[in-house]
Amino acid sequence: MKKIFFILLVTGVLSLLLPSLIAQTKPVKIYLSVDMEGIWGVVHGNQVSADSPEYAAGRRWMVEDVNAVINGLLEAGVQEIVVNDSHGSMRNIPAHELNPKVTLISGSPKPLSMMEGIDESFSGVIFVGYHARAGSYASILDHTISGAAVYAIKINGQEMPELGINAAIAGYYRVPVIMLTGDAETCRQAKSILGEKLVTVTVKEGVGRYAARMLPRELVLKKLIEGARDAVKKISEFKPFLPSPPYDFELQLHNSNQAELGALIPLVKRIEPRTLKFQTKDYLEGFKLLRVLIALAAAS
Ligand SMILES: [Zn+2]
Incomplete structure (x- = not known):
């Protein structure tokens, strides 16, 4: 009788522990959506437009920010990383300058646009170089999807920046957003929508729409590596974002x-x-x- 009780106890404990053990051994796969306005160094449209001589510098800063985040992810043991170029033509990241261990989605149009390639196989999403919604204070190049057309987008009554619209696409596949990088106002908007637990890395503080105070480059690159590493370490704490239907x-x-x-x-x-x-x-x-x-x- 005692033996049966013991067997029941062991199987009971195992059935409780097994799912979390399996979850821990599941390969961590991270999705990066990379915009350009919230990249370190960027303060003006010329730095994010292919027809300007200033664009080359913007591209270099962009790939440096992304590679720093990737280094943090690799240090944390992430096995697979997919990077989706998500700005304008979506051909900004020079493919040969991106860390050769990752997959790059480049070009446009794509059915899911800034979130193309996301599915339920990912453990987390990171937004790199994101910007605030149209009509924000002291935020570099604030707009929502199209500066020329969109004054505001509301979902279920709440005004949404791109980060919220895209976080809900990840949420559709039950994948949480774990980190965001951008200017100070964008980081503030991200936390107010996605929760205080979100890891944010501020790379610059907006002075106006076309001016910012850059944090020292060395410090920013260090913070991007550390932020990515920390976000992966506490990945189980993040919840997917999905507003309720309809x-x-x-x-x-x-x-x-x-x-x-x-x-x-x-x-x-x-x-x-x-x-x-x-x-x-x-x-x-x-x-x-x-x-x-x-x-x-x-x-x-
Ligand atoms: Zn953009």
Whole structure:
């Protein structure tokens, strides 16, 4: 009788411990979405636009920031890293200058845009070089997806920067965002949406939309390595971000003509001269429709 009790006890303890043991041995795979406005050194559109002579410097700073984050991830034992170039043409990271151990997704357009390549196989997401939403104080090149078309985007009534819109795509696949890098205001917005546990690395402090105080380069590179290492160490503490369905998407445009074509699409309501609204049950469907509406607005 005692023996049976002992066997039951052992199997009970094992069944409790086994899932966490399996989770710990699961290979850690990290996804990086890399924008450019929040990269160290960047303060002006010329530094992030291919037609300017200043762009070469912006690209160099971008790949240096990304490689520092990758070094931290590799030090923490991450087995697989996928980097998605997520700015403008999405051909900014010089492929030969990126750490040769990682996979690079380059070019545009891509169905999931800044989140192309994400799926449930990843353990965490890191946003590198991200920027604040349109209409932010002292934040470098603040905008939301399209500076020319978008005044604001609201999801379920909450105004969202790109980091929130993209974090919900990761959340759709049950993957948490574990770290973000950018200017001070972007880091503040990230924590207010994704929670105080998020690891943020401030690389510069905005003075205005086109001016910033850079933290010393040596210190920033060190903080990027340490931040990535720390985020992986406490990866089990992060929760995926996903607002609850149904999803109310509201797109406020700069001018009334930018809402005219989008309003022709079934499901889409023009609730104000320059504001479009729609509801979906599936977040990805909503995100894709949002992209179409922004593309139509930008082309108007
Ligand atoms: Zn960008």
